Amino acid sequence: MPSHNPIRVRPFRRPLWASTYLFGLALAGCGGGSDPVATNAPPFDPAEEFPGGATTSSLSSSLAFSRPLANLNLAEADDFFIGNSLFNITWVTAPASVVNRDGLGPLFNARSCSACHTLDGRGRPPIEPDEPLLGLVLKLVQDTVTPAGVSAGDAVYGDQLHPFGVFGVDGESSPSVTYEIIDGVYTDGTPYELRSPIYQSGAPNYGDFEGSIFLAPRVAPAVFGLGLLDTIPEQDVLAWADPNDLNADGIRGRANWVPLIGGGLTLGRYGWKLGQPTLLQQSAAAFRDDIGITSELFPEQNSSAAQGIDEELFSGGDPEIPLDSLDQVDFYMHTLAPPKRRDVSAPNVRRGREQFFSAGCADCHRPTFETGTAGSIVELQQQRIFPYTDLLLHDMGPGLADGRVEHQAGGSDWRTPPLWGIGLLEVVNGHQFLLHDGRARGVAEAILWHAGEGLAARDLFLQLSASERQDLVDFVEDL
Amino acid sequence: MSIAPRCLKPLALAAALPLALTACGGSDDNSGPSLTSVKSAAVASYADLMVANYSDVIALAEEMQTAIVAFVATPTSLTLEAARDGWLTARPYYQQSEVGRFYDGPIDDADGPEGDINAWPLDEGYIDYVNGNPTAGIVNDPTTYPTIDEALLRSLNGVGGEENVATGWHAIEFLLWGQDESTTGPGERPFEDYTVNDNATRRGTYLTVTTQMLVDDLSSVRDEWLPTTGAFRTSFLAQDVDSSLELILTGIATLGVGELRGERILVPFDSKSQEDEHSCFSDTTDLDHIFDGIGIRNIWRGEYDAADDSLDYSGTGLDEVFQAGSPTNAVALGAAVDAAVAALEAQDSPFDQAILGLDTDPGRVALQACLDSLSAFNIAISNAADALDLEVTSF
16 A cells, blocks of 8 residues: 555644753753652642542543533533534434435544543544544644644645545545554663654545645544533633743643634633634534534535545535534533542552652643632633643643644644542543543553653653552543 | 532532431431331342342243244244244333343443443444345355454444444344334334345344343343342342442432433424334334333332243332431422333324424424423432432433
8 A cells, every 4th residue: 555645743833932042951951850849739629539529520430521510500500412423423424304304414533522522521543453533533734834823734625634435425535543652661670662653644535635744643533521621710810820930840831822713812712722712612623624524613624635535416405414402512512521640649659740840840830729719600600620631732742742833822832631539530431541542551651651841740750650650640540 | 599410519518418307307316217118128129129120021021932933943024023023022021120221230330241231222224235235244244254243243333333233122122113204103114125136144143142242231231230149239138228229329310310310202393204213123112211200110019020920029128218318309209200200101202203393293292391390300309319318410
């Protein structure tokens, strides 16, 4: 099989600020190692057991990510159930007898939201060599940035690869992944292995990709707790931003300001690079980009004229999902609760908590916020929450870089992902593949991939004893 | 005031409520111990009732299995009818056992088999041919899946989307009835699907394998409730009695409110789509709803009316707990349970027709009454749990 344009690991030109930033990082690397005083853990707060405050779900089973806010008022909750059904339904090829669920594709990554966000949890890369790509998408990326502020895609294929087409329409290609093993050693001499992914596009079915295209993989993240993140006051996020690293700790959290459909720039809160401002816009983009379902927000289909696909033939209406239904999905996205912690008082978990702060993890994985009073869902408001994210961008170094620019997010920038619920991934989704492309097999490997602004913390992790490392992992897995 | 079921209320209020109620009910000193003993009796009764209910279901599922094996061995319209009867007979007793869900108990804890037993809605084309696609599904794909066995079906269940259901009650239902294309009756799968039609042998294997899995899964759940050997039962009876009561109440509240009211009635009521109804192939969705309601009433009364009379059970119900601890709420919650069952029993059949039409049409009026009665049940159980200072989740 011809190998067209395999992913290029760091093909993009580093932005100008990078050189000054690297200088800052080098300084902080020294400072961080010798001065852990500033990162002592605060006293344990019993509220930590309930990461979503009064919204927290009490289940630890496969339904742990699928429960509504525990304090939700039933009189207002009907849209939760209807939104849930829209999240689960399998979209079919139009025209079909089931008119309110037709319009799939013509090109698509998945037939339903839950295909990738299974049980409201997290997708993963393929495990078997011939397993189709489901649960993550490949963005098509060039070095150039469009006037809209994002990396240009392919002239024919657009900015996302669609492996599947409806009956009679070819998928764009059948991508696959292999891994290169990277050996490493902890300070105590214990060896470890990391997997570095190599994505192959597979033979393209609509002519060659442009020569300068490379692939940027993104797994589907878990979708609970998002309403709480939505309700965090903007100024509380910005209070942690330190774009010029004025405190010289090597960490420059930066906000992403992204365009809102309808006008204006808003704080980005969603997506791997904080590229989407609202859950409604994020959901509508995913419907169009991933399933091929158009909406008022994204009325155009996801194929290009150059592909010559008869979009009208497969149209399920204009738009394919009405705004009412999209609003119900939006309500559902706002009202999935984070799960309760399981073993908050166990000695190993408490020791791991100390390690988490001492190593500096909490400098980006910000433990706690209080939600504000914005929005119409009062149950989300004024809750003390523990998401372990700062909702800011950080340069994570070349090893994790995908080269894709999204507004203020550069090619090696990523949002600090929330850590709540991470210990239940195995129960809910049957795997623990972490990071934006699922390359890390568990928490320890994910930490070991941290570089850039996370390098100092990773280096401290490397220096821990085996039991200290285990404690830290145990703490994260209790979240 | 919020009717939110989870009572994370300020400490002062939490302390004041039960005091005020016990003051009404009588002296603290005398009512305390007796309430505690009633609670313990109710918790023990619940465990015994679960054993009776699951044992009953297992026996009925085995009778269904016998009929299915006979049908696959000798497919005729008569043996197909007998297999369908087996499903129809067993199903209402399984529905009653669903009160054991939603609290990380044996049926749906981290390694519980619920997803393999009763997952829905089911995308028919994942299993077998559908109208417009004669080669769809696992049955018709011997190239990818040369051998249909338990390991394969377990590995495929739920993969690639929550509607990709490969196993359990609804998979069996689809394999026995086929798609429901009729406005008056259920699906009409021909028995020839198991004789001369494409992949007949594979279809028969699929049906018998998934039936065996259902029997095995039900048995594994029942075993966790058994006296002496049941691991879950042991911890359930050993832990603080209020903790176990909270699980029992959360089970009936979540089944009635989140699952039955929300997922099973509200969603198809809103979409008017047969795709969203529970047992769409056999057209028995209304019975599913009714027997979920009866299951809730069983726990309230501490009674189970078994198909096998020797398994009939009568013990201490939740009603006695609330009569001892909060008589006013006992009356209100008991009335709400009875009203919900009455409303569910009054819905029209078949469900896929009852959801259609105008909100003033009789079918939809009756379903709106079901929704309203379950909302009232939510308020009643939330108030009752508050009165005994119990934390209960209802969806």
